[in-house]
Amino acid sequence: MRISEDRLLDLLVDTSERMAVFAPLEEDGLVLLSPFTKDRAASWARPDSYVNTDNTPKDVLMPQTEPYLRFEGDGRRMAVSEVAVGPLRQTFVFGVRPCDVRAVELLDRVLIEGQFRDEMYARRRAGTLIAAVACSKPGPECFCGTMGISHLGPAVQMTETKEVDTPSGRQGGVSPENPGCDLIFYPALRGEAGDRAGTGAGGGCSDTAATNTQFIVVSITERGDNFLRENGGYFEASGPDDLDATVRRLKDTFSEDGPSSVTDGLSLDGLVPYLAGQFDNPYWAFVSRRCHSCGACTYVCPTCYCFAVVDAARIDRGVRSRCWDSCQFQEFLLMAAGHNPRPTKKERVRQRFLHKLQYYPEKYGDYMCVGCGRCVKKCPVGLHMTQVIYDLGCIREGVRVK
Amino acid sequence: MREYTASLKREAERLLSEGRVKTVIAFGPGIDPLAPIPAFAEDKDEASDLLVNAFSAPGLAKYVLDEVGGVEKPEHSVAVLARGCDSLGIARLIADKRVQRQSVVILGVHCDGVIDRGKLLALNPAFSRTKNIKSVAIGEDEVFVEAELADRSAVSLRGRPEDLLLDKCLKCLERDPVVFDIMLEPEAGTMLGRETGPTPVGDRGGVDQGEKEKSLRARRSLVAETEALSSESRYEFWARQFERCIRCYACRNVCPACSCRKCAFDVPDPEWVSKCTWLSEQFMFHFLRAFHVAGRCVGCGECERACPMGLPLSLLNDKLMKDVEEMFGIEDPHVPKESEPLGFYSPDDPEPWAKEVSEG
Amino acid sequence: MKRIGVFVCWCGFNISGTIDVKAVASALADHPGVVVAKDYKYMCSEPGQAMIKEAIAEHRLSGVVVAACSPSMHETTFREAAQAAGLNPYMLEIANIREHASWVHPDDKIAATRKAIDLVKSLVEKVKRNEALEPIHVPMTKRALVIGGGIAGMQAALDLADGGTEVVLVERDSHIGGHMAQLSETFPTLDCASCILTPRTAEVGRHPLIKLHAYSEVAEVSGYVGNFTVKVRKKRTYVDWDKCIGCMDCMAKCPKKIPSQFERGLGIRKAIGVAFPQAIPYRPVIDRDACTYFKTGKCRICERVCSVGAIDFDQEERVIEEKVGAIIVATGYDLAPKAKFGEYGYGKIKDVVDGLEFERLNSSSGPTEGVIKRPSDGKIPREVVFIQCVGSRDVDKGNSYCSKICCMYTAKHAMLYKHKVPDGQAYVFYMDIRAGGKGYEEFVQRAVEQDGVLYLRGRVSKVYEDDGKVIVRGQDTLSGENIEIAADMVVLATAIEPQRDSRNLAQILKIGTDQYGFFNEAHPKLRPVESMTRGVFLAGCAQAPKDIPETVAQASGAASKVDVLFSKDDLVVEPLIASVDEAICSGCMWCEPICPYHAIEPKTIEERVGKKSVARRVASVNAGLCQGCGACSVACRDGAMNLKGYTNQQIMAEVEALCL
Structure with a gap:
């Protein structure tokens, strides 16, 4: 599947009527995963313009302050009631980088799959659909590769990932049971998928087409599949080679400059x-x-x-x-x-x-x-x-x- | 920036070998050539790793408190490298009686400003692969950086100071230390890598009153801008900033005026500020922090530099500094003094309530 | 678990007329921690107090809130009641629902009731965090300092000394007696001032328990009630008073004559000598500004004639230290300066004099030996105009107060004049006559009826000199006529003002002054002889204008207050003072210069850090000096400084309860 920037905006606007939507937005020189509004400068539409959000998906899944109990006493007895009982608002988080997708999965291991299940986290996590956006360039401080994490996200059907030594031995750090996200958006260059962008965006002028980011979209969970199906009108079918071409291009651009000084020569062996x-x-x-x-x-x-x-x-x-x-x-x-x-x-x-x-x-x-x-x-x-x-x-x- | 590393190493080795100090606090190389890290040398070898250059961003004053502060008779002394801002911080700690003057040897160094790694990388990401810095020149209107990359190729950049220096350096109040024991001498005639680099655009050097005036003007005009806002817009502005705050306390912990043994924010009872990040608590935290340093802030800008969420904390501090200056007629309010404007009782203090009683 | 009792007072209708006291009690009964809430007509009455005592026992109360009037009224009453019932008195708090609610919101009963409930809840939350406190005992020096040797100071000193208390009396002038020594006769009895004063001065001079420092000033006072350290500056007299035998040969032989201050410039004195013949101490002083030797380097006649070698031109000023436990301030008054009254020709026209000058002209020991002569030509004045309220009750001159004694002394002056010049005419311009006092009204009536003094109600608009006469223009507001009197002499009843340097002394003593510079009493009605600083008492005109009997009464009152203080073995101090949490204190000593009472100083503590012993500086509070003002607590950034009875925790709890 593929989607253009314009249609993605429509999708986010539409989705935000039904769900709480978070996306990378600019604020005072930072890029923050924030409640989506279409009036704010949108970093999400230009994934190459920023390395990552300054905050993390933790802000959504485990807010810094989360009230959960109310108590009231009359001097003799104390009455306790839960604050967050009942269904939470379904949430859609767009624009999570692959490293942070992995982070969500690591949090899941402790807070959901671990010895003690954190109900508050689990509830939010269950109600949250996460859409990752793959990276085309490492930032000066990025060392996902060192940690065995692919910049392309946990696309399990993509078997060709970097061989790294991870303690679990999982290649690409991906657990097939819990990939950490539901959808992966691969930003495409013009020429890869953008030729049809104009029509996809509803026949805009050529300028729009030239600056309009195109995404190839892959679903890796059932929940992702459902989302794509429900919002099928925003997506178009992609060509048979579009995904491969985009991924290949992303791999090339990602590694073309070589490692930065803060990531060069790091070894985790043993x-x-x-x-x-x-x-x-x-x-x-x-x-x-x-x-x-x-x-x-x-x-x-x-x-x-x-x-x-x-x-x-x-x-x-x-x-x-x-x-x-x-x-x-x-x-x-x-x-x-x-x-x-x-x-x-x-x-x-x-x-x-x-x-x-x-x-x-x-x-x-x-x-x-x-x-x-x-x-x-x-x-x-x-x-x-x-x-x-x-x-x-x-x-x-x-x-x-x- | 002139080359001071050789002189720093020499003084450090001397002080350590003479036993005058146990530790010399300066900078070490770190993994990133664009981000030297605070370093603590205790012997000759460690002293030989010390350095200071135009990328040495962290302030060093607060380490003096960690190393020799808070006690009546420290077991040993430390030496610390001090640019203008560092020296103000050290003077603050001494004025607040948290550090004894005789337990610190201040190695003064002139500073023309520090290059903001983030700004440099934003202008040219290639610098992220820097192997070593070949040449830096910081002039009035232009900053020049040249580096050798990992693949031996060279990269250089010329830009305006505001596009390349740390924000705090653009508002610098003291380029030279206000207190020091030894002033480091630059290597005769050398700039950092000057021999191999292109002609630098000039070296500021010396104390420049005009420069300070410029910084003060910059600070005041930012304050005036905020003051000019309607109270609703001003509230909106600060609410947005404080909402973003993650309460990591980096601003407090790097601040040389925040030297309490136990910060009021860490005291459980009474709970002045809760860990909850509701907006009211955020306001409470930031106002308390600003008021606790009112009249004592040295304007070093470390709080703003350290803030991971880009809060304009200097703006709050500068507003209070301006008020102290105007209301109490204090000159150079950023320089620690024997007695602080908010720090003493005078029978002449206005007591409007007392007057009301006697007239009533 | 806290068990709080709440007791709501009706205060008759004072509270219950506006506030639904039953509603307050029942609202509080449901408040967490409150186990009993009651109301009663007069909580301060015996049955009311008994109700509190019984409840403390019955409900095993850990704290009590009395919702009543201001704590300044009955806090002590209720705390003593609590103590009698076995509860620490500091576990009781007053919620002031009278001054803070019923009295200020008489028109809105519902809101006033709601406010009262909030105030009581707030105090309940406070008292939950109160801790039992014990009064602090501090040793004291049972020795008093009296500042000022006028009639007030002398009376206080004599009362104290007669009671067995050692007194240090400091007098700025070279002699004691003050203004009273300048008076001729006193109202309303017309007995001779010096006849009644000199026995007192002599007694002071020889009293074994009174240590007199004449020609001295108080330079510095440190310490606190029971433990003051006073630095007394002994000014240079240039005569060794210990050697001097008071023969006054020096005064007789001194060639330099100067206007006498004691005679208000109407007479002369020598550059060395005493101010008047009965001066105590009877010891001479050289006026350095007038002395020929000091001016020209030649003369030294006094030195030559002194048989005991007491003259010492090289004498140095000395500062001596006295330890005392209490201080009585009796520094008296000054008359309003001449410069203020240009419209009355005062200071320009020689024959316009003030009341004290007229006293000297009347005095048998004065420059005219008691014959009333006008200063310009020494003639007996035939017509004398007395003008009252000169600078008093006059907002334009800065003094809106009444100087209190002028009506009486003007009547006295007019009467004395008539006695000495029976065919002369005395006029008095007055605003109204204030003659409250035993025998005072009769005295004024006597002046009018027996001595024919002409009282004219009205203001004088102008006084000027014309052909040897002083023309007084004014209006008689009773007849509405304009009046012009060609007088030979005019006497102004100028205002009593505080000593010019009273504010300076107030700073030294850390006591307050009012807007004019008179020292402030602790309470205008109930504590008229105490200042706001414990251990410092007030007497005489330094506090407010008053006449001699009032001054003497206040001086005796102040002396008895000192006796009460000294009657205890040691000093009991309220425990509501600042205290330092040494674990938190950073030793920044920011609190030290902020303390108005100099009660905070650094101290070094030893503590174990790991295996080592480390010395660290912290702030420490002197319990005797601390007045519990809380300035340090506010200034302390880390909250190490806390005011007992008003801790940060208590205040926060109060605020939270109010904001809920």
Whole structure:
């Protein structure tokens, strides 16, 4: 199937009447996955114009503040009622990058498939249709390849993916049972699918056709199939070779420039077993020294899911919410009696990286990092994933970390 | 920017070998040549890795608090590299009695501004493959960068300062440190990679009052723009900004004026600000933060640089700085002083309520 | 679990006339944590208090809120009741539903009731977070400082000293006695001022428990009630008073004559000497500005004639320190400056004098030896005009207040004049006569009826000199006629004003002044001799214009207040003071310069960090100095500083309850 930018806009407008729709929109120089409105500058229509959204699908599936209980007392008894009981609004998220699609799947493993099912997350996840948009160029901080994730998304029928060493051994990091999204949009160049764009968009002028982005669309879940069927009027059949041509072109453009400095020469080989013995490595004290203990890395990370339970209570009534929390905050593990198991930056920084590179892989089979590069870009002091992977490589080779 | 790395290494090695300091805080190479990282040298080898260049973005002042702050008698001293903004932050920590002056050796360095990696990459993504920086020149009206890429090819860019420097550097208030022990000397006549690079467009050098005036004007005009908005539009503007805030506290944690042992935002009772990100809480957080640094903000701009969500925090700080300047007649309100405008009791303080009582 | 009792007072109709007190009580009965809510006609009455006490016992209350009048009225009453019932008194709070609700919203009963309910809920939420507090005991120095040696200061000093309290008396002039020493006679008895004053000055001078620092000023006061440290600056007299025997040979031989300040410029004195013959201490002072030696470097006659070698031209100013536990401020008044009254020719026309000048002209020890002569030519004035309210009750001159004594002393002056010049005529221009006081009205009547003083109700519009006469133009508002009197002399009843430097002293003592510069009493009715700063008391005209008997009464009142303070073994301080959470305090000491009472200073604490002991600076609060104003608590960014009884938690709870 294929769709042009104009028709996609119509689709989003139409869908937003029935569902909550999120798409990448511009705001004060950022690109944010935001509630869709057609009046705001649309990044979603130009997937090549931005690397990724500054926020993550976590904002939709696990909002930073999510009230879930109301309580009210009369001084003797307390009445409790759930806030979010009942069906949530069906949600459509358009424009999730393949790395973030993978992140959703990693969150699913913990919050749905794990030992404890997080009903709030599961409910939102079940009601959310995710449409990925494949990448044609890596951003300066992108290292999805290093993490074994394809920039083309989890298209299971595309068997030809990069051979990488992932702890689970899954090629392309894709789990066939849960690909993490429902639809994949492949941006096409003019000439690939754009020749028919004019007609597809309802016969616009040639300028429109020239600037109109065309997408080849693939559904990889039943829910995706249903969506395409229900909205069939917006899509056109694509040519038999359109998909292959577009994918080939995306692969070529993606790798033509070579790796950026922050992703070059990173190796994950044997990292999980190696880290199992590095809890007391002096490196953690060394590297954490420059940490300011802010939560920027964790809050912009698509895979971090820690939260705190917060009561906003006044006298006899209140609301209990779940709010994001960060393992990098000093008070994260502070006990009521005053003990703090992770009192210094060393323990907290170590926790963050071992969680992503050792504990999660040991438990769930894959790294809890998708190479989206947000921490690389956002950490105010350059204490981020590729730096740490690089440093660990140096340590393993006996080279002094600078 | 002139080449100061050699002089930095020399002083660092000397201070460490003489035992005057235990640690020298400056920059190290990091994985990305366009983003040197804060580094802590404790021996000769580590000192030889230190550097400072036109890409050294992070402020270093706050590390002084981490290393030797908060105690009466630190076990040892540290040396810290300080540009104008860093020195203001250090002066702030000293004025707030969180760091003792004698426990820090300040290695002053002149700074013409730091190049914004993000802006550079947006103009030419090829720089993301930089192997090493060959040449940088920062002039009044033009910035020039040349780098060697991983494949040995060269790439260069010439642009206006506003398109290439960090926003905070465009509003720089002090290019030279306001307090220092040792002033680093540039290598005689050399620029970073000057021999191999093209002719630089000029080197600012020296203290330039005109430059400071320009920065102040820039700050004031931004404040004036916001002040001129109707209260509804202004509310809308700030609501949009604060709504975006993810409360990661990067702004607070990098701020040299935020040096409390236990921040009010982290105290559970009373809960001044909840973790809930409802708009009212967001306003509360940002106003409290701004008011807690009112009269003490040094204008270093680290909060804004650190913010992952692009909030214009300097604008809030500058508004309060302007008010302090105008209401209290304080000159150079960004420079820490013995006694701060909001920090003392005077019998002459206006007490309109007291007057009402006596007249009534 | 908190168990709160709520007690709603009707205050007769004061509250119940506007607020539905039953509704308040029943609304609170449903409030979380409230186990009993009652209302009663007069909660402050014995049965009302008994109701609270019984409820505390019966319901095992952990806190009490009394919804009644202002806490400044009955907080102590109810706290004592709570204490009697075994509850810590600081577990009781007052919700002020009278001044804050019923009185201010008399026209909207529903809204006033709703507001009252909100106020009480807010206090319930506060009291849930109250903690039991104990009064703080601070040792004190039972020694008093009296500032000012006029009749007020002397009376206070003598009362205290007679009661066995050591007194330090500081007098700015070289002698004690103040303005009263300048008076000739006093109303309404017309007895001689110095006859009644000098026994007092002499007694002060020789009292073993009074330490007199004459010619001295208070330079600095630090500390707090019970523990003041006072720096007294002893000005240079150039005479060693310890050596001096008071023979006054120096004064006799001194060749330099200057106008006498004591005589209001109407007489002369020497550059060295005492102001008047009965001066206490009877010790000379050299007027440096007038002394020939200091001007020319030559003379030193006094030094030559002094048989004991007491003259010391090189004398240095000394600052001595006194420790006292209480301070009485009795610094008196000044007369309104001449410059203010150009329209009355004051300061320009020699024969226009003020009341004190007229006192000196009347005084047998004055420059005219009691014969009333006009200053210009020494002639006996035949017609004298007295003008009242000069600068008093006059908004244009800045003083809207009444100087209180002028009506009486003008009557006295007119009477004395008539006694000495029976064929002369005295006119008095007045606005109205204020003669409230024992025997005062009769006194004024005597002036009119027996001595024939002519009272003219009206303002004087102009006073000017013409051919040796002082022409007074004015209006008699009773007859509506314009009046012009060619007088020989005019006496102005100029306003009593605070001492010019009263605000400066107020700052030193950290007490308040009103808009004119008179010191503020703590309460205009109930605490008239106390200042707002504990341990600092007021007496005499420094607080407000008053006559001698009132001044003496207030001085004795102040002295007895000091006696009450000193009657305890130590000082009991309210525990509602700032306290520091040392675990949180960053030691930034931002609070230190913000404290108006200098109650905060840094201290070093040792604490264990890991295995090491680390020294760290934190703020500490001096319980005696802290007045509980809360400035530090507001300034403290991390919330380490908290005001006991008004903690951040309590205030937030109150606000949240109000905003719910």
